[in-house]
Structures are given as structure tokens and as C-alpha cells.
Amino acid sequence: MTFRLKTFIPTVLVSVALSQAVSFAALHFWGDSYLSGVAQKAAELREKAEIEAFAKAQFEKYSKAADEVPNDARVYGDLKARFTLAEFSDMECPFCKRLHPNLKQIVDRSNGAVNWQWRHLPLSFHNPAATDEASAAECFADQKGNRGFWVFLDQVFEKSAGNGGGIKDLSDVVKWLGGDKTKFSECMSANKYKDRIAEHMRMGEKIGATGTPMTVVIDNLTGEKEIVSGAQPISAFVTIMKKMAYSEKADAQAEEKKEKGESVDGGDVVSQKMLGYGSQGGDGSVGIKQTGEAAAQGPNSAVEQEGSTGKVDK
Secondary structure: OHHHHHHHHHHHHHHHHHHHHHHHHHHHHHHHHHHHHHHHHHHHHHHHHHHHHHHHHHHHHOOOOOOOOHHHOOEEOOOOOOEEEEEEEOOOOHHHHHHHHHHHHHHHOOOOOEEEEEEEOOOHHHOOHHHHHHHHHHHHHHHHHHHHHHHHHHHHHHHOOOOOOOOOOHHHHHHHOOOOHHHHHHHHHOOOOHHHHHHHHHHHHHOOOOOOOEEEEEEOOOOOEEEEEOOOOHHHHHHHHHHHHOOHHHHHHHHHHHHOOOOOOOOHHHHHHHHOOOOOOOOOOOOOOOOOOOOOOOOOOOOOEEOOOOEEOO
16 A cells, blocks of 8 residues: 555656646746737837827818818818919929928918818829829828818828839828728729819819919909919919909909998908008008019919819819
């Protein structure tokens, strides 16, 4: 009996040792997996917070853009503004990138007197990047509205290599602006906005836009229009709007509205808030800082304007 017990004891000890070893290995494995999961979750939460903060900051830059615009147009600024800057542009164009902050500054400092409308004109030698980015901006607007369009556009100008170099991963831009990458991918794959981009290009052809940027300055009070080609300084646009605000046509239109009992600024609201002086006297100083000489004035366009957003007809 004693002999059998002595023989059995080593077996028991070995079994216990093996059991403890297996338990320790399992605990070690589970512990590593748990810690790894915790670390991954913490990293995901940290990235989510970073994305939310970044996206919020970008959207705040374009607070003057309405979320929704009639006819799904892309407009930055007050929809009832006296003037519209209708820009035909290409996101890969370095001159468009240079003009971009100028037009934004005009709208931001106009106190509602000016809005800015975007028209896609991707140039063939900048493709496929230019057309892909135009589609991407529209697909992002599908999720985030008109304001989202302008935010995405701003990020493309900032991140693109330019001149057709494009952005390696447009979906990453979507991610960091708080968009849904899956919905974005589906929109891009469906080429949902192909017809809209083509329509904008036909509008450009109609007014002779063979290069970018080309901006049509539209007086929504009188319907008067003037084309500005290239990345011109702020002063070029201010000079044209100043001339339009005080034209005989503008005065006649204002008088007609007054006779009908309609409210009209007749140029005063625009000049006082944006140009720095009123129609009754004033020293003629310009409220927006002049950054260069006014551009040579192009021919009046054949573009037709409709409504306060300065919509360009087909």
C-alpha cells in the first residue's frame, strides 16, 4: 500500500504542475488579449475625439455657408446678397488655389452684400484628379450639405499636390471631416454627379471659359455682369462692384423699386458695409484692403442670372 502511494504521488505532482502551467499560460494569453483590446479601444476613442475636433474647426471656418441652398447650388454667403461671384474653377489649378482665399475674404467682410457660387470646370490636362475631386466634393456634400462642400473644397486645395497630382486617398479627407467612408465610396463608384459636372462645363463653354479660374461678377439688383479672368486681387472685384453699384442702371432700378414701395439699397448698403462709403457724400475710401491693381475688364458675358444666388443659366 505504501509502495503504491509512493508511486502515485509523483504522478499527482506532475499533473498538478501541468495544470498550473496550462492555467498560467491561458491567463497570460487572456491578459495580453485584454490589454491589447483596451489599448485599441483607447486609441479609437482618441482618434474619434481628434476627428471631431478637427472637423468642427473646419466647419466653423465656413459658418456663412447655408446647409441647404435652392436648386442644390453651391453657394457661400448670404443667399440674398446684392452681388454674386460665380466662379468656374478646377481644384487642381494653382491659380484657383491662389484666388480661393481672396473670394472668401470678400464674402466674409461684405456683411452679407456678396455671395460666392462654385461651378466645376475640371481641365482635361488635370484629369483624372480634377474630375475625381469635383465628384468627391459633391459626394461629401451628399452627406454634409452645402457647407460640407465648401469645407471639403478647402481641404482639397490644402492637401492636393496640384497640377493633376491630386490627393492619394480622398476617403481619408472624408474620414477626417466626419463623413461616412462607405457611403462616400458608393457615391463615387456610382459616378452620381457626372451629369452635374458636365452641365457646369457646358456653362463654362457658353461664356468662353477655356481656362481657370474665370469669375462672373453679377449684380443681382440690375442683372449686370462682368467677367474677371485669372487669380486677380481683391481690389479688382471691389472696383467692378463699386462701378456696378453706382451705374445709371442701378439708380434707375432702385427708383423703380421705390415707386413700387419695395425695399431697395440703391447701392448704399453695399457701399457702406463693404466698400466703405455711402452714395450720399463720403470720402470714397475702400473698406477692403487693396492688394493690387484692378484687372483689365473682360467683355460682358452671355451668362444669364436668375435669383439672388446669381444662378447661371444653361
